[in-house]
Amino acid sequence: xxxxxxxxxxxxxxxxxxxxxxxxxxxxxxxxxxxxxxxxxxxxxxxxxxxxxxxxxxxxxxxxxxxxxxxxxxxxxxxxxxxxxxxxxxxxxxxxxxxxxxxxxxxxxxxxxxxxxxxxxxxxxxxxxxxxxxxxxxxxxxxxxxxxxxxxxxxxxxxxxxxxxxxxxxxxxxxxxxxxxxxxxxxxxxxxxxxxxxxxxxxxxxxxxxxxxxxxxxxxxxxxxxxxxxxxxxxxxxxxxxxxxxxxxxxxxxxxx
Amino acid sequence: xxxxxxxxxxxxxxxxxxxxxxxxxxxxxxxxxxxxxxxxxxxxxxxxxxxxxxxxxxxxxxxxxxxxxxxxxxxxxxxxxxxxxxxxxxxxxxxxxxxxxxxxxxxxxxxxxxxxxxxxxxxxxxxxxxxxxxxxxxxxxxxxxxxxxxxxxxxxxxxxxxxxxxxxxxxxxxxxxxxxxxxxxxxxxxxxxxxxxxxxxxxxxxxxxxxxxxxxxxxxxxxxxxxxxxxxxxxxxxxxxxxxxxxxxxxxxxxxxxxxxxxxxxxxxxxxxxxxxxxxxxxxxxxxxxxxxxxxxxxxxxxxxxxxxxxxxxxxxxxxxxxxxxxxxxxxxxxxxxxxxxxxxxxxxxxxxxxxxxxxxxxxxxxxxxxxxxxxxxxxxxxxxxxxxxxxxxxxxxxxxxxxxxxxxxxxxxxxx
Numbered sequence: 326x327x328x329x330x331x332x333x334x335x336x337x338x339x340x341x342x343x344x345x346x347x348x349x350x351x352x353x354x355x356x357x358x359x360x361x362x363x364x365x366x367x368x369x370x371x372x373x374x375x376x377x378x379x380x381x382x383x384x385x386x387x388x389x390x391x392x393x394x395x396x397x398x399x400x401x402x403x404x405x406x407x408x409x410x411x412x413x414x415x416x417x418x419x420x421x422x423x424x425x426x427x428x429x430x431x432x433x434x435x436x437x438x439x440x441x442x443x444x445x446x447x448x449x450x451x452x453x454x455x456x457x458x459x460x461x462x463x464x465x466x467x468x469x470x471x472x473x474x475x476x477x478x479x480x481x482x483x484x485x486x487x488x489x490x491x492x493x494x495x496x497x498x499x500x501x502x503x504x505x506x507x508x509x510x511x512x513x514x515x516x517x518x519x520x521x522x523x524x525x526x527x528x529x530x531x532x533x534x535x536x537x538x539x540x541x542x543x544x545x546x547x548x549x550x551x552x553x554x555x556x557x558x559x560x561x562x563x564x565x566x567x568x569x570x571x572x573x574x575x576x577x578x579x580x581x582x
Numbered sequence: 583x584x585x586x587x588x589x590x591x592x593x594x595x596x597x598x599x600x601x602x603x604x605x606x607x608x609x610x611x612x613x614x615x616x617x618x619x620x621x622x623x624x625x626x627x628x629x630x631x632x633x634x635x636x637x638x639x640x641x642x643x644x645x646x647x648x649x650x651x652x653x654x655x656x657x658x659x660x661x662x663x664x665x666x667x668x669x670x671x672x673x674x675x676x677x678x679x680x681x682x683x684x685x686x687x688x689x690x691x692x693x694x695x696x697x698x699x700x701x702x703x704x705x706x707x708x709x710x711x712x713x714x715x716x717x718x719x720x721x722x723x724x725x726x727x728x729x730x731x732x733x734x735x736x737x738x739x740x741x742x743x744x745x746x747x748x749x750x751x752x753x754x755x756x757x758x759x760x761x762x763x764x765x766x767x768x769x770x771x772x773x774x775x776x777x778x779x780x781x782x783x784x785x786x787x788x789x790x791x792x793x794x795x796x797x798x799x800x801x802x803x804x805x806x807x808x809x810x811x812x813x814x815x816x817x818x819x820x821x822x823x824x825x826x827x828x829x830x831x832x833x834x835x836x837x838x839x840x841x842x843x844x845x846x847x848x849x850x851x852x853x854x855x856x857x858x859x860x861x862x863x864x865x866x867x868x869x870x871x872x873x874x875x876x877x878x879x880x881x882x883x884x885x886x887x888x889x890x891x892x893x894x895x896x897x898x899x900x901x902x903x904x905x906x907x908x909x910x911x912x913x914x915x916x917x918x919x920x921x922x923x924x925x926x927x928x929x930x931x932x933x934x935x936x937x938x939x940x941x942x943x944x945x946x947x948x949x950x951x952x953x954x955x956x957x958x959x960x961x962x963x964x965x966x967x968x969x970x971x972x973x974x975x976x977x978x979x980x981x982x983x984x985x986x987x988x989x990x991x992x993x994x995x996x997x998x999x
Contacts, residue, residue: 372997400873404999411997427873430915485689536688 330559332504332527335420335452335473337391341365342521342551344506346531347373347395354535359387361544368393368422368529371412393454395422402441409446421446422476423455432482436463440470447471456508459493464501475501476529478509479520485512485533488519498524514543514550521554522562585849587712587815589889591721602719605710605817615813615822622820623785625829625836629866636661637807637859645669654678659912664861667908668854676900679907683936686914693989696917696939697980698746699739700780702948703727703766705965707752709819711805713850715886715968716752718819722887725948725965726757733769738951740773742943742977745994747774748801752968753782753821760788764795771796776996778843782821783830789837798998800834801843802827803879806851807859815850831867841875842867843919848902849883849894857905861912868913877917877939878909884923884969899928903935910936922971926983929973934987942980944971 332339345358347368358364367386371394386392394412399405402425409421423446425438439455440463447453452473457463459477467475477497480489487510488494498505504526511517517528528551537543588606590599604611618624645666653663654675666672667679704726707716715722727735739747749766751758763781770777778799779792789800806812809824816822831842844863846856857880864876882894882902902924909918920929920937922944929940945954948965952958955976975983984991 370995373992373995398997399999407999408997429872429875430868432915532689532692535692 330555334454334504337452339365339391339527341548342527342555343517343547344368344393344527344529345534346508346529347397353540354531355386357540357544358534359390361541362534362548364390366391366393366420368395368531369412369417370395370397371408371415371417372398391420392417393420393422394418395424395456396442397424397426399423399425399442400427400435401425402438402445405438405442406445409442409451410449413451419450420452420454423453434458434478436460439463440466443467443472444470447473454506459490459497461493461496461500464497468501468503472503474504474506474526476506476508479507479516480510482509482532485536486510487512487516491519491523494520494525495523514546517547518550518554518557521551522557524558525554527551583895585713585883585892585895587889587892589720591719591888593721594719598719602710606712609813612813612817613822615816615824616809617823618826619820619823621785622823622826623833625786625832627829627832629832629863629870630825630828632866633807633859633862636862637855640665640855640858642669642854645671647671647674650675654682661862661865661912664908664912665858667911668857668905670854672908673900673904676904676907679904679911680935683907683910684934686910687936687938690914691938694938694992694995695933695984695989696746696992696995697744697942697977697984698748698776698778698939699744699941699943699977700748700750700946701732701735701739701770701951702750702946702965702968703732703735703763704754704758705752705948705968706754706757707819708754708756709821710817711819711821712815712817713847713883713886713892715888715966720886720888722966723963725963726762727949729765729769731949731962732766735949735951736769736773738955739943742955743981743993744943744977745774746776746778746996748778748780748799748941749797750780750968751782753819755782755820760784760791764792767792767795767797771998775994783827783833786833786836789834789839791837793838796998798839798996799841799843799875800831800839801845801879802830802834803845803847803881804828804860804863805847807846807856807863808851811851828863831863832871835867835871835874839874841877843877843879843917845879845881847881847883848897848905853897853901853905857908861909864913864916868916875917876913877919878913879919879921880906880909881921881923884972886969887966890970902928903932906932906936922973922975923969924972926973926975930983930987933984933989940980942975942977944974946971 341363343362344366345364347370394417396405396408425435426432443453443455454474456476464475480486506527507520507525508529511530512533649666650672653666779797780801812824846860917938919939946967950964981991
């Protein structure tokens with residue numbers, strides 16, 4: 326891998342392109358993500374950090390790992406802003422992942438509220454990473470609102486269903502000049518690899534690891550898949566014939582200079 | 583075969599006994615249970631009608647093993663699928679249902695199990711609900727904690743490490759008014775990360791007030807969704823009004839509560855129909871209010887003081903497990919609470935399948951946390967319990983036991999916003 330190939334978020338450089346999502350947390354998961362998946366960024370639900378001494382996740386985050394507090398539990402932009410400020414007060418740093426959900430069943434993000442929160446928090450100096458439903462107009466609004474990356478969902482959170490929104494994520498990758506980080510729904514290393522081949526800047530996962538039979542082995546598999554996908558993207562994928570055959574003689578061979 | 587609910591106390595006056603017997607034996611002496619009492623808000627809502635239509639048309643005898651097998655092959659679970667899973671035909675498939683339920687639980691909740699504790703602040707009650715230890719004719723020690731006593735109890739509980747509390751009262755507006763409960767909520771917010779309420783149903787503006795006082799989750803048990811059966815069990819008092827109780831969660835949502843919890847008390851009526859109605863209540867409200875967090879409880883009837891024969895009849899552990907698995911498969915995103923009414927053995931097993939929330943350090947009595955938590959002799963009178971608990975594990979023991987099962991105990995996953 327080219328050593329100059331860095332993931333840059335809000336001026337910060339990262340070698341790893343795997344981000345551990347929050348939700349299903351345990352000490353073993355964090356250890357596996359850092360040691361075996363090479364994660365340098367770990368998402369943290371502020372509502373879980375906001376606990377007393379026994380089990381604060383903050384105590385389990387290894388040195389040198391960047392915390393990405395998220396605003397899960399927020400249902401409006403205003404609530405997300407308050408959670409982000411609380412995270413900063415708790416000492417979680419300036420990164421924030423915006424999650425605004427007004428649906429307790431599918432936990433789908435509210436794009437309009439997300440844009441509003443992004444605008445407020447980026448003005449306050451946060452490195453804002455908004456979780457969103459892959460929509461081109463929203464992505465452009467997020468760019469204008471000062472986002473540091475755009476994080477479209479691959480499929481409903483926790484579903485492990487893979488790249489259900491593949492075509493729309495590809496549009497974001499093609500059109501948006503910010504890192505596109507595929508978030509939510511990635512269930513297998515092969516799906517992470519596919520996202521990276523498409524040109525995603527990074528992949529976020531949690532459930533896929535948390536529910537795996539052997540956590541460290543699955544963590545390693547994700548790292549390898551993400552590296553393979555990234556290399557393939559950088560190398561430029563070979564020609565893929567999707568329909569019919571390709572004529573060996575050029576169609577324009579009859580033309581003369 | 584039904585439970586024998588009626589118990590006469592030697593302490594009741596002749597007049598009181600006479601009234602009690604008339605209530606028990608003469609349906610015409612009882613108020614119309616479908617009629618609202620003065621002051622009760624009437625909500626214009628279509629939820630009840632939808633739930634009742636599902637319950638009334640549910641014929642669980644028509645499902646076959648073939649239907650159940652097909653359901654277990656489906657990727658998602660429709661209402662019709664859920665009905666099959668609750669049917670007797672699904673009983674032989676309990677292990678497969680548990681496997682599927684565990685998968686759904688792990689997708690939505692990982693391996694986390696939330697721990698909370700209830701705090702009863704008063705056991706006065708103005709209702710005659712024949713199965714409940716707090717009923718107004720039952721001879722028990724009555725008590726209402728003062729604000730100082732509430733704070734003392736909360737300190738004892740918070741010192742044990744608990745971060746979520748559920749405040750309960752008997753259903754007496756006269757003895758435990760909304761203001762009193764509101765003050766308890768304000769105190770609770772000083773000591774806990776999350777405050778829930780399980781009190782008599784109130785109007786929307788009162789839920790709003792309690793929300794402002796710090797409560798964010800409201801639990802109301804419908805007891806039974808069969809209104810005719812409900813009439814035979816809730817003989818007197820405002821709790822007798824079945825439709826007002828039905829709409830309690832919706833009023834709590836309109837009052838700004840973040841989450842609501844539901845339950846039927848299994849063993850009172852046809853448990854399959856009650857389980858169906860409970861889940862449909864959640865299902866339709868979730869569609870109407872998608873932002874709200876919902877959870878389900880699944881209590882079974884328990885013995886009470888002065889009547890140790892009360893039991894959940896045909897709802898044995900296997901049936902309870904079937905209901906919980908069916909709930910999980912149909913509503914994978916809802917929390918499921920299993921109370922200390924169940925044994926430690928059952929709770930240890932069910933958290934590995936579908937339950938996501940359990941209580942620990944439980945007392946259903948009044949003002950007795952210090953004596954129960956520290957073993958210290960009580961220096962003040964204590965109020966009697968609502969029902970007998972089975973699993974008496976402390977927070978510390980519960981925490982270790984959950985970890986021992988390979989799960990992750992969680993004391994708080996909540997943020998007031």
